Amino acid sequence: MTLKTVGFPISSKAGEKRIALTPKDVEQLSNKSQLYFESGYGEALNISDSSYEKLGCRIVSRDETLQQEIICAPKIGDEDFFYQIKPKQCIFGWIHAESNPKRMDYIRENEIIAYEWANMFNQSRNVFWKNNYLAGASAILHAFMSQGRLPANLxxxxxxxxxxxQGALAILNKYTNEISVFNRKQEDLFRSELYDFDVIVNTTLWDITRKDHLVYRSDLKKMRHGTFIIDIGCSLNGAIESSKLATYQEPIYQVDGVNHYVIDNTPSILYADASTAISSEVKNYLDLIIEGSENPILTESRVGQN
Incomplete structure (x- = not known):
């Protein structure tokens, strides 16, 4: 059996501190010598290179990390090296190619083997659900902290x-708030009550083929003074027409008097918890990919197959 190698690069994305695999979970893998970590990989979590080396992993340069047959990175679709991935290399992470035609075309044209974390489901639940929960919780915390206040009495x-x-609600429910939760079948109901809210939190991924919105730019001037939109779904020009990506340095921007918070990697705010949650799932699939095998969860997650 020919074993593949896996490269773990440090993220180049601004504010991204999550890692895909911790030494604790490396211990449970069979093919430790096939793992190549960029020097300084665990630094943000106070994990030394020697913690990986003593388990039999390799510590290498960034260039050598990216030469491995499999590249594993949480936000791989947003990394600066994405379009340097070679034909028939394998990628394992959040790619989001299905909402980005340019990425999808690159994957198909180069016959890249792409396992999409967003498509990995076990009994109808995404295996990285803890990370998604943290996305909601950390977005609420960061959004309100960035305004110097608590999410209370709203x-x-x-x-x-x-x-x-659920992550967002876990934080919001700790304070005295009047909260209405709308599912995907209640868009008209939400629209009918739109101007009643102080805060609108969108957690849905928007279908990029849709041309309509839940909140239109023209709605903003009719909203309550000081209304705050927190778009965790980050579907640009999607559910919230006025959404555009903000940065950790300037997380709040204003359009027509309405404050917006749109950060696309909020779990990295709680990067230690998020890394632990991600690693606990990544370890369940790495040996299979290294050995050239799949299980139904991996098979169903692949994107860009012709």
Missing amino acids: KIAVIGRGNVA
């Missing part, structure tokens, strides 16, 4: 009922 709409929404 009338709030939460759109969506998935893991991201």
